[in-house]
Amino acid sequence: MTKEEFLSRGEAISQKAGVQGGLHGYFENAAARLHESIKLFRLASDGLGDLLDIGPFYGYAPFLLQPHASSCTVLEGDDPAVYPLLPLYEQQGINCSFIDMFEIFGPVKDAPHRLPFGDSTFNTILCWETMEHFNFNPVMFVRELHRVLRPGGRICITVPNRASFQNLASLLLGRGEARAIDDYYLFEKAMTNGKHVFYGFHWREYSPPELAALFARAGFKVLDCRSFTVFQGADRKSLARRLARGMSRLGSRLRPCYGTNVCLTATQKPPTGSGSHAKPERFGSTTDGHG
Numbered sequence: 001m002t003k004e005e006f007l008s009r010g011e012a013i014s015q016k017a018g019v020q021g022g023l024h025g026y027f028e029n030a031a032a033r034l035h036e037s038i039k040l041f042r043l044a045s046d047g048l049g050d051l052l053d054i055g056p057f058y059g060y061a062p063f064l065l066q067p068h069a070s071s072c073t074v075l076e077g078d079d080p081a082v083y084p085l086l087p088l089y090e091q092q093g094i095n096c097s098f099i100d101m102f103e104i105f106g107p108v109k110d111a112p113h114r115l116p117f118g119d120s121t122f123n124t125i126l127c128w129e130t131m132e133h134f135n136f137n138p139v140m141f142v143r144e145l146h147r148v149l150r151p152g153g154r155i156c157i158t159v160p161n162r163a164s165f166q167n168l169a170s171l172l173l174g175r176g177e178a179r180a181i182d183d184y185y186l187f188e189k190a191m192t193n194g195k196h197v198f199y200g201f202h203w204r205e206y207s208p209p210e211l212a213a214l215f216a217r218a219g220f221k222v223l224d225c226r227s228f229t230v231f232q233g234a235d236r237k238s239l240a241r242r243l244a245r246g247m248s249r250l251g252s253r254l255r256p257c258y259g260t261n262v263c264l265t266a267t268q269k270p271p272t273g274s275g276s277h278a279k280p281e282r283f284g285s286t287t288d289g290h291g
Contacts (some may be wrong), residue, residue, distance in 0.1 A: 001044045001064075010060045017084040019058070026058040030129075033158075033230040033261065037128055040228065040263050041156040044068070049123025049153065055130035057082065062094050069124070071242050075099055075115075079192055088167045102197075106136040115144045123153040129261075132159050135203040137151035142218040149268060155220070157264040161227050163207035163259045208262050221261050227259030 001009075007041035010031060014024040027034070027261040038044055043065055053062045055076060066072040074089060076082050078098035088098040097116065104112055125145055131138060145155055161167070183201065204213070212225040 001035075001038065003035050006038070006064070007031055009064060013060050013088065014069050015056075016242045017088055019084050020049060023081060023084070024100055026103075027060060030059065034061065034128070036228060037156075037263060038064075041126075042128075042263060043124075043156070043199045049150075050121065052117075052122040052125045053147070054127040055126070055133075056126070056128070057130060059287050061126060061128065063088065063092060065126075066092055066094055071095070073097070077101070077192075079199060097253050100133060101141070102124065102136060105134070105138075105141050113144070115148055117148045119147055120150040122150060123150050123156040127155070128158045129160070131157065132202045132205045133199055135201070138204070138214065139218065142215055142220075146219050146268065151268055154223070154267045155188045155215075157211065157215075157262075157266075159262050160202065160205045160213060161207060161257075161259055161262045162205035162210065162252070164227070164260050166260060167205075167252070168258070174265050188243055191257070199213055202272075206262055208257050208264075211262050211264050215266050221269040222264065222266045224265040227257055229259040229261070231260065 010027050011020075016018050038061070048065060048067050048069040050073070051062075051065060052072045052073045052075070053065075054074075056062055056074060057076070062072050062074050072092075072094045074096040075093055076096060076098055077100065086096060098265070099116065102108065104114070125148070127145070131141075134141065149155060187198040189196060192199070208225050208227050209287065212222045216222050
């Protein structure tokens, strides 16, 4: 699937959902990154089996990948923002369920710490740009991914890179901190389903070694964990931003772990695996030219 085909199909989905403005902006800004993720994980082909996508929001991946899967299941937060997609999920035979990750895995009394699926349910699990929104210890969530994944299946994870050149430069130059605090106050009284909650904050991003270690210690065999560089909002670049992005691309080529995002592919370890701290089989970076 070319990037142009990907954009066209996303636009068609947005028209059906009636969200060409506003919410569809997420797809427009993230399209290059989402398309690169599909390529990196080699998902645009048959053989995905029973597919679970956790937190796709307006990335449209379930709609695009469902024809390659035996079944497709989506887990979303119960946020009115995603309601326009529900009729389309039903029309395409995609099962969508709402869950509150904080109430399942957070420090909540009687939290079940369990996803609503049986053991070994899925062949392919996607969780793209979602884990950075978790404001709880992620270990039990990762263990649950291991439980619901079938032997021989794989998980495909993406998160923003905590150690990206952009983040490091912001810290060194003193940018970004005030903006993050401003957002906390801006959404201080945000409400979702009767609760003071806003799901958009990035509570914890991960560097490639951190993400690999998190999954390896939960029993996964990490096949690949690397950074990749793709920027959003490519149509609104000033000269200064173009120069900064060019330097970031060059830097991520020279130092592979400093790209904008991290992608991880993992499967279950064989029963006779070599221990919980096995290193990923591949570690590096890739730089996309859509920035």
